[in-house]
Amino acid sequence: MQQDVQGKVDSRAMREVNRSIVLDIIRRGGKVSRTDLAKRSTLTKPTVSAIVDDLIARGIVQEVGFGKTVATGGRRARLLEFNDASAAYLGLRFGVHTTTVAVADARGEVRAIRETPTIAGDPHASVRSALGLLDGALEEAGLPRARLESVGVTVPGMVDTRSGTVAFAPNLGWNDVPIRNLLQQALELPVIVHNVTNAGAIAEGRVGAAKGARSYVWVYVGHGLGAGIVIDGQLFSGTKGFSGEIGHCPIGDEGPLCSCGLRGCLETLASGKAIERIAAEAVRGSEPTTLSSHSAPIDASVVLDAARAGDAVSQRILRGVGQHLGVGLSYLINVLDPELVVLGGRVMEASEYILEGARASVARHTLRSSKVEIVASTLGDRAGLMGSVIAAMDQSVRSYRIVATAERMA
Amino acid sequence: MQQDVQGKVDSRAMREVNRSIVLDIIRRGGKVSRTDLAKRSTLTKPTVSAIVDDLIARGIVQEVGFGKTVATGGRRARLLEFNDASAAYLGLRFGVHTTTVAVADARGEVRAIRETPTIAGDPHASVRSALGLLDGALEEAGLPRARLESVGVTVPGMVDTRSGTVAFAPNLGWNDVPIRNLLQQALELPVIVHNVTNAGAIAEGRVGAAKGARSYVWVYVGHGLGAGIVIDGQLFSGTKGFSGEIGHCPIGDEGPLCSCGLRGCLETLASGKAIERIAAEAVRGSEPTTLSSHSAPIDASVVLDAARAGDAVSQRILRGVGQHLGVGLSYLINVLDPELVVLGGRVMEASEYILEGARASVARHTLRSSKVEIVASTLGDRAGLMGSVIAAMDQSVRSYRIVATAERMA
Known part of the structure; x- marks a missing residue:
């Protein structure tokens, strides 16, 4: 799941890294001021302010009233909060008997679930049937379709994750099904496909017994x-x-x-x-x-x-x-x-x-x-569906870090 | 083998990364001028010059005459070359019957090999016996002891790489042997311990069938x-x-x-x-x-x-x-x-x-x-020994890159 950004550290990469640090603090930290952010990120206040202004403009962060008057007097600080409704993620689980559609918010909280029978041996019909449930699920979740950022898919079978193809899913009757392409054409969004065991592993580690x-x-x-x-x-x-x-x-x-x-x-x-x-x-x-x-x-x-x-x-x-x-x-x-x-x-x-x-x-x-x-x-039987939602989020939310590697570039 | 350098990109990290880029080019590239280095690294000439001066001062790089007159006229450029004798690495393979000592130069080329029978059931005696061969091997290799940078060890058994302990090597009669500590006390150098299968895997990937x-x-x-x-x-x-x-x-x-x-x-x-x-x-x-x-x-x-x-x-x-x-x-x-x-x-x-x-x-x-x-x-039977030398080198030579990771910091 790791990929090189680039071999050389330049200012664009630094901006990306610093932005993700600020956003991580806001996402985890509840209400914070720009001053808090500068302290906790060890970035300068102008850097933090520029990042925050951009996050507000994009609707990812919102201002929510004022903090306490600071000890040294002066203006009260505006507080910032992560906007849970700033993004939506779609999880799709194609099960042997049932296809499940889940819509989650920007924090990955599942807000709506819909089910429909899986149509064995017919992936096109199964996809159409699942997508037919999407508008209702988005409405129940209170999230507009325009906020949908990415889609995670789970299938019981052998999946080539790179190409997004289901090579072999005998229990669904699927063979060489380009499920990512099918969904990308229909939704025009990034799609990540995992088999049910990988999706379950992801979910169990994030919110289950392997946390x-x-x-x-x-x-x-x-x-x-x-x-x-x-x-x-x-x-x-x-x-x-x-x-x-x-x-x-x-x-x-x-x-x-x-x-x-x-x-x-x-x-x-x-x-x-x-x-x-x-x-x-x-x-x-x-x-x-x-x-x-x-x-x-x-x-x-x-x-x-x-x-x-x-x-x-x-x-x-x-x-x-x-x-x-x-x-x-x-x-x-x-x-x-x-x-x-x-x-x-x-x-x-x-x-x-x-x-x-x-x-x-x-x-x-x-x-x-x-x-x-x-x-x-x-997590029981929910692991696969939760894994598909988490995989969708991971597609669009990235953290950065620098690693030293023993591997030569030669 | 990856480890975090730090969460935030600062100028110290950038210097480390840039230094490793310049050194990689010199190590791989034969004779190069500072101008070549600046072009190929896309770093500025003053940055390259500062790095090169430091590498020369440390004996890692040496100046070796002049290049051709540049097309635009002016002074001829001094050429730079990696100094093969700037470091030495020690590989130690404790085999079931034979203990082997190898001394390699800064490029990892093995310059001398010595063997002695393994003393089954007595790790202290086996270590003493192996280290008794070191001075002769260094002399044959033409590398002074002061240049020894690190030690790679290979053992046929279960090794806890983090603690450098051999948990269980039935064919050597070793149980819970803190081999890294034993060697660090004797040599005052970093020591990395691998079992023979991991060492073989490392070597096969670098110079063998898995390249x-x-x-x-x-x-x-x-x-x-x-x-x-x-x-x-x-x-x-x-x-x-x-x-x-x-x-x-x-x-x-x-x-x-x-x-x-x-x-x-x-x-x-x-x-x-x-x-x-x-x-x-x-x-x-x-x-x-x-x-x-x-x-x-x-x-x-x-x-x-x-x-x-x-x-x-x-x-x-x-x-x-x-x-x-x-x-x-x-x-x-x-x-x-x-x-x-x-x-x-x-x-x-x-x-x-x-x-x-x-x-x-x-x-x-x-x-x-x-x-x-x-x-x-x-590589045949040499794989383990070569792996121990490569592991020793990897301990002291590091490359850097930035990776994006789907894993949250939360």
């Missing part, structure tokens, strides 16, 4: 299985945006056929659909289980409910899935050495049994298990 | 198995410096006991010691093999030689090891989505059979196999 962690892995256990990776505060998407595909790591040459066309994939043993397949087998078995009272096909949520209600077969299914999941987590831990692993997605919302199985399995398969914490997401 | 690649994995197949990871041009060592431990990824609950104390580790099936164990089993089998003419224990190099000489059993052993190695590579590829995988280490120096098995296995276990190239190292 404060510099390097962590966010594991999505839903219909499928995948991981979003954050390294040193930055999302790591791999060379082509295909990182974190632990669902397709082999854990044997045999096993059920995976949706990707390979055999032996971890996803066939540790995912929502694995739970459903194993539950169907259990119902045909001899051991009594409350799952038998449900008509086929049995949804993963039925197994989660049955386990919590005390059904021993369901509990065992989930512990077994957790153990296989733990094997996948041990790959991530051995390869990445993260601070923290967060388990998110629909299936993890309600399963202490999976968590228990996963922790036991990780302890058996890593050298330093005790040092890597494994916790459940605190 | 030009931004994101790649360097896999070490020696006595053990591990990986060094480079992401976007930077070494990625994980939170505690323990990344890339693919040797201890589980590929089953059973299997031989690993040196780490766990069972089912990939290293027990894909490494030099795996080759040796499987070869010993093959000799006891019924199929004829030239390995039978060697006395036990059979070294991995014997199997590599026998395979090249046409022994079918040896070839099959190596292909099988390659297939298991490929499973490990598929974990790395699925998790990291690298541009390139480079296979290095003693065992890979001579085995097309392992490479063949590994490529076939990766093709079977990844979604995008055709797009990730898998190649053999071009």
Whole structure:
């Protein structure tokens, strides 16, 4: 996510940096005066005033009355405040069953949410259907369309983030869909596309269980299985945006056929659909289980409910899935050495049994298990949508810093 | 490897950046005049002159005669050149059997190498023994001890790079050894410690098969198995410096006991010691093999030689090891989505059979196999030592750039 501004420090770059410092203080700091800003930024008062005048002219900052009389006497200072309505961001989540549209304000607070069924196999129709909800959502949010600055999109599948193309989303029936282009043509705004695991990882780090962690892995256990990776505060998407595909790591040459066309994939043993397949087998078995009272096909949520209600077969299914999941987590831990692993997605919302199985399995398969914490997401199923909103904001709000790098320019 | 210099761009930071730009041009560019430098850096001539005067005073740059008369007439320009002898760097590789000392000049060219047996289980004695070779190596290199700027150390084991401690190096018999402190006390110089996979990855990217690649994995197949990871041009060592431990990824609950104390580790099936164990089993089998003419224990190099000489059993052993190695590579590829995988280490120096098995296995276990190239190292067994020298240089030579980051300061 980092990019070079330029090799040489010139005055334009300095202005950009100083502007972002002043804006950061106003955004975080509540009501502040120009004098406060100069003190806290260590910039000169004329520099601060020029930046503030520009921010006011653009509607990003507003004046909101006067501060207390200063101790040395003289005029009372005008106070400045960040204008929450100065920008709007659009988050779009294309889920397997439901497409969700969220409109957030300049602080990233979601003000309106709308839903519509996903039209499987037809990305154009799905986009049209989602955009049909936009005006209503903007109205509910109290934000004019002209303030929309950028769009974040989340898709369950393999996304080439650079080109904004969905390479392969079997559960949506999408193949090589240029989703960024489709939306840019319709909205004439910058669009950033992430897969659901990367979006979840972003959101969990900003407002969820990974807040404060510099390097962590966010594991999505839903219909499928995948991981979003954050390294040193930055999302790591791999060379082509295909990182974190632990669902397709082999854990044997045999096993059920995976949706990707390979055999032996971890996803066939540790995912929502694995739970459903194993539950169907259990119902045909001899051991009594409350799952038998449900008509086929049995949804993963039925197994989660049955386990919590005390059904021993369901509990065992989930512990077994957790153990296989733990094997996948041990790959991530051995390869990445993260601070923290967060388990998110629909299936993890309600399963202490999976968590228990996963922790036991990780302890058996890593050298330093005790040092890597494994916790459940605190965002639940909202993580992907929130990640899409945050990604949209990050597209247009930038902070700057200077780094020293050991890498030669040669 | 990146670190913040400061949040605000001030004139000191600008001087640092400009100085590194001028020095980079001189280091790369052969003989240049001050006028050339001003043109190529787009800095003013007085700025360039002040920087050059300082570099000359410090002995980093030297004047070397005159250029051609300039077209517009006037004085001939003094030419400037980087002084190769202005600094010396020390590389130390503690290998399982041999400790190697290398002295390099200011360009990183290795000018002298000395070796001594590693004293297993005694880090203090190993350090004393290595440092006993230093004066002779410096003399051979023609570099005075006062020019030594920093030290790079490579160890086969788990290294906490931040504290410079070797947490666990079973093949050296080292446990919690503060190797950086030991060397800093003896030499009073900055010391950087890497494990052999990270050092190999650094070297391969700078001067080997991964040159030009931004994101790649360097896999070490020696006595053990591990990986060094480079992401976007930077070494990625994980939170505690323990990344890339693919040797201890589980590929089953059973299997031989690993040196780490766990069972089912990939290293027990894909490494030099795996080759040796499987070869010993093959000799006891019924199929004829030239390995039978060697006395036990059979070294991995014997199997590599026998395979090249046409022994079918040896070839099959190596292909099988390659297939298991490929499973490990598929974990790395699925998790990291690298541009390139480079296979290095003693065992890979001579085995097309392992490479063949590994490529076939990766093709079977990844979604995008055709797009990730898998190649053999071009540095062979020298990669670790060269990496230690490069790491030492990187400690003292820094380049600067400004980056924009999507990450908030909040």
